[in-house]
Amino acid sequence: MAEILFPALFLLLLLGVPVAFALAIAAFAALSLASSYPKIVIVKEMFSGIDSFPxxxxxxxxxxxxxxxxxxxxxxxxxxxxxxxxxxxxxxxxANVMSSTMFAGISGSALADAAGPGAMMIRMMEKGGYPRAYAGALTAASSVVGPIIPPSIIMILYAMQDQRVSVVALFMAGLLPGLCIALAMLATNWWVCRARGYRGDEPRPPVAEMLRTTLHALPALFLIVLIIGGIRGGIFTPTEASVIAVFYALICGMFIYRSLRLRDLPAILLRAALTSTAVLLILAAARAFAWILIIESVPQSLAATIVDWNLSPILFLLAVNLLLLAFGLFLDPLPGVMILVPILAPIAFSLGIDPIHFAIVVIVNLTIGLTTPPVGSLLFVVASAVRLRPSELMREMPPFLVAHLAVLALLTFVPAVSTWLPRISGF
Incomplete structure (x- = not known):
C-alpha cells in the first residue's frame, strides 16, 4: 500500500488539496486499491486519532x-x-519579537500568534516607516516561537506519540529553546535594521507612563505565570490549564480591561471552533495515514535500515534534521508529529539520545517548516492578514531562516539547552 500512499499524497498536495483531505484521501485510496481491509477502518482510525482526553x-x-x-x-x-x-x-x-514571545506563553500556536498580535504589529511597523514586506517576514519568523514556549499544542501531541516524555517535561524543555529563537530574531532584526538604516521614531515615554503601562499589562502577563506555575506546581494538568486560561482570559477581557462584550463572544467562539476543527481534522487524517504505515511495517523496515547503517547519535540527528526540513516543505508540523515521531523516536532512544532532547529538535525543526515555501502556513496567514503576496514575504525570509537554522544547530549539538531545565525541575 505504501507505493500508492505516498504518490497519492504528494499528487494531492501539488493539486492544492488541503492537508487534512489529502492525508485522508491518500489513505482511502491505498486501502481501496491495495488491500482487503474494510473501508470503515479509515473512519475508525480517524475517530481514534482524536478520541483522547489530552x-x-x-x-x-x-x-x-x-x-x-x-x-x-x-x-x-x-x-x-x-x-x-x-x-x-x-x-x-x-517589540514585534517581544510581543510574539509573550503571546506564545498564552496561545501555544504559531498561527494564532501571527494572526493576532503579529497582524497588529505589522501595521504599527508600517506606520513607523518599515516596509510592509519586512514587517511581515519578521512577524512570520518570530511567530515560530509560539509552539516552542509553553503551553504548546504540538508538544501535547508529541507526548501522545512518544510515551517516554510527558507534556510537563516538554513544556519545561521548551522555555530555553524558545528564548534562543527569540534572541536570534532580535539579533537578525538588529543586523537588518543596521544595514538598511531603519530607525525608531517612537519617543521614549516618561517613567511614570511606563509604570502605568506596566501595571496595566500585569493581569495579561500573569496568565503566563498562572499556566506554567500551575502545571509545574502540580496544581492542575495541561488540559485543565487550558480551561483555566479560557476563564482567566474571559474575566480579564470582560471585567478587568472591559474591552470584551457579550455580543463579541459568538464571533470569537466561531473563529475558535473553525480553527479547532481544522486542527483536529488534520490529526484525525494523520492517524489514518500513520495506521497504514504501521500495518505495512514501514516504521520497522526504516528502523532496521537505519540501525544497519550504524550511525552515531550526531549523524543520526543530522540525518533527521535533513529529513524533517524536507518534510516541512510540504506538510505542517501536526501531521509531521503524528506520522514521523512513532517511527523516529524509538530509533533515537535505541541510539542513546535523550528523548526530551530529540523531542525538542523534532518540534523546532517541524515548526521552522511553517515559514518555508511552498506550503509554509505562516507565510500565507501573514500575507492574507496584511494583503501581501507570499512571494514578497519569501524575498525577505533568508536572514531569518539562517537564524532559525543556527538555533536548530545549537539545539542539535548542545542537548543541555533542552534538557537542563527539565532535569533540575525533576523531569
Whole structure:
C-alpha cells in the first residue's frame, strides 16, 4: 500500500488539496486499491486519532488566544513591549519579537500568534516607516516561537506519540529553546535594521507612563505565570490549564480591561471552533495515514535500515534534521508529529539520545517548516492578514531562516539547552 500512499499524497498536495483531505484521501485510496481491509477502518482510525482526553487542551488554548485578541489583551502586551524598545534603531521590530514571545506563553500556536498580535504589529511597523514586506517576514519568523514556549499544542501531541516524555517535561524543555529563537530574531532584526538604516521614531515615554503601562499589562502577563506555575506546581494538568486560561482570559477581557462584550463572544467562539476543527481534522487524517504505515511495517523496515547503517547519535540527528526540513516543505508540523515521531523516536532512544532532547529538535525543526515555501502556513496567514503576496514575504525570509537554522544547530549539538531545565525541575 505504501507505493500508492505516498504518490497519492504528494499528487494531492501539488493539486492544492488541503492537508487534512489529502492525508485522508491518500489513505482511502491505498486501502481501496491495495488491500482487503474494510473501508470503515479509515473512519475508525480517524475517530481514534482524536478520541483522547489530552487533546481537549487544543480547542481550549485556541479559544483562550481568541479571547485574548478579542479582549484587547494583545494590544496591551504590544504597548508594554514597545515602551522599552520603540525608541531604538529597529525598535518596533524588537517589540514585534517581544510581543510574539509573550503571546506564545498564552496561545501555544504559531498561527494564532501571527494572526493576532503579529497582524497588529505589522501595521504599527508600517506606520513607523518599515516596509510592509519586512514587517511581515519578521512577524512570520518570530511567530515560530509560539509552539516552542509553553503551553504548546504540538508538544501535547508529541507526548501522545512518544510515551517516554510527558507534556510537563516538554513544556519545561521548551522555555530555553524558545528564548534562543527569540534572541536570534532580535539579533537578525538588529543586523537588518543596521544595514538598511531603519530607525525608531517612537519617543521614549516618561517613567511614570511606563509604570502605568506596566501595571496595566500585569493581569495579561500573569496568565503566563498562572499556566506554567500551575502545571509545574502540580496544581492542575495541561488540559485543565487550558480551561483555566479560557476563564482567566474571559474575566480579564470582560471585567478587568472591559474591552470584551457579550455580543463579541459568538464571533470569537466561531473563529475558535473553525480553527479547532481544522486542527483536529488534520490529526484525525494523520492517524489514518500513520495506521497504514504501521500495518505495512514501514516504521520497522526504516528502523532496521537505519540501525544497519550504524550511525552515531550526531549523524543520526543530522540525518533527521535533513529529513524533517524536507518534510516541512510540504506538510505542517501536526501531521509531521503524528506520522514521523512513532517511527523516529524509538530509533533515537535505541541510539542513546535523550528523548526530551530529540523531542525538542523534532518540534523546532517541524515548526521552522511553517515559514518555508511552498506550503509554509505562516507565510500565507501573514500575507492574507496584511494583503501581501507570499512571494514578497519569501524575498525577505533568508536572514531569518539562517537564524532559525543556527538555533536548530545549537539545539542539535548542545542537548543541555533542552534538557537542563527539565532535569533540575525533576523531569
Amino acid at each position: 487533546l481537549l487542551a487544543v480547542p481550549f488554548f485556541i479559544l483562550a488566544a481568541e479571547l485574548m485578541t478579542g479582549g484587547a489583551m494583545t494590544h496591551i502586551l504590544l504597548r508594554f513591549a514597545a515602551q522599552f524598545v520603540g525608541h531604538l534603531r529597529g525598535g518596533l521590530g524588537y
